[in-house]
Amino acid sequence: MHRTKVRVVEEALDANNTIAAANRADFDRAGVTVVNFMSAPGAGKTTLLERVVASLPGVRVGVLEGDVQGSMDADRLASLHVPVTQINTGAGFGGECHLDANMVRSAIPSLPLQDIDLLIVENVGNLVCPAEFRIGEDVRVMVSAVTEGVDKPLKYPLMYRACELVIVNKIDLLPHLDVDLDHLLYNIDQVHPDVERIVTSATTGEGIEAWRDWLIRIASREEALAAG
């Protein structure tokens, strides 16, 4: 029983990787850098995007929103006049807990790839499965809110390891929490030594400039790589 189940999962991941490669080829051809943006529910992904998507000099941004159901986050971002496309994962059974490459593939015809340089894919809020499914992205970023406690890197290590950048958010709440920021950063280092990190508060604006600069740098880096 268990062995059969694992085999099915591995086949699903193989098929996913094949489709992710096709997505990646389409994005490369269009010259679009793709960020897979992940976190637990309510860590602040949408707010962190609201703070930067309309103010990236020289970088035209589009957003692909993944949610089990609804379009609340897409509506928030569309009000900033950036192109937003919604994927709902709720069809099928109770709702998929992650985006996979085929869901993203189905959205590609709806994406204005010729009009953007950077596509940010806001994944379903979940610290487990989104890290397991490539979608054709160039880079993975996660948000780790200090309100979730210091132990999350040790409990969900794959997510922290899969990402090139960890944003430690909600630091304005630290004075009111029994959470030691250094301990959280230490635990991040335990599972992904020297991973780049930015400490932010979407409320006070601390770290937002660094987050904006990071996105601009990633868009230029991928452009330089594409130019060879």
Add this chain to the structure above:
Amino acid sequence: MHRTKVRVVEEALDANNTIAAANRADFDRAGVTVVNFMSAPGAGKTTLLERVVASLPGVRVGVLEGDVQGSMDADRLASLHVPVTQINTGAGFGGECHLDANMVRSAIPSLPLQDIDLLIVENVGNLVCPAEFRIGEDVRVMVSAVTEGVDKPLKYPLMYRACELVIVNKIDLLPHLDVDLDHLLYNIDQVHPDVERIVTSATTGEGIEAWRDWLIRIASREEALAAG
């Protein structure tokens, strides 16, 4: 492609329900009430258990801990001298994002069912899949932390609908958040009208007495049902 995938999932859920029924029969035979305890990562499940498990008059508690990897929560609870059993879901691929009936079944021989009245199963932190997989429980409870924002019931409705009790936790942080408690409670009512709820702060102790009373009541209710 999509149709095939859905069929596989439905078969998996059918098999899960069959095994969940077998678990339930074993728990009933032992006279043990089972709570499936769920939330997003870092909502405060373990802390809410720490506050009550050693102080339920007349109810002997055991805990089954589900984590992708590690045993940090189990160690915290074991220090309170309640029997704790750990399931890690990390085998297979990158880690299962939920407990299923077969994982719980594999743990039953390790559970001291003759020595407990109430088994609390702390599920993997995730607002999607744990709600889809019955494990043989009598009742489902979720924790919704106010730090996650007011929109979570609308984005993850199945979890809120699947539960008999919603604990709204971390209310001590409300003065520091742009979160309206009434709006969150209203959104909970939108997806699960009149579901029972307890508003708590594991930090200040507010609502903990109500949470303790609820667990005692559930244990007695199931005992009365079993007595016919």
